[in-house]
Amino acid sequence: MKLQKDAGRGDMGAPKRIRYKAMRYVLIGDDMFYRMLEGLLLNCLGPVESNRLLHEVHEGTCGTHQSAHKMKWLIRRSGYYWPTMLEDCFKYYKGCQAC
Structure with a gap:
């Protein structure tokens, strides 16, 4: 008789790499961290909140038109994250007309 490995788990169809990455996220109430x-x-921020934060960090009251890596560092230090943070910082930095 052959036993089915991890019977009853719904994540068996997901690749191991994705399951490993998913373990880094935590849900507390309705908020994801x-x-x-x-x-x-x-x-964790969505697209609207992340764009607002990018604008504030790069051009806001204390913003000194930082580079993409510095923006990412400042955002993470402030306690925010989203999966495409570095790519979004590069896009915002490259698209800034004042820079």
């Missing part, structure tokens, strides 16, 4: 290696939780 990204767990860093140190155990800190970063608030």
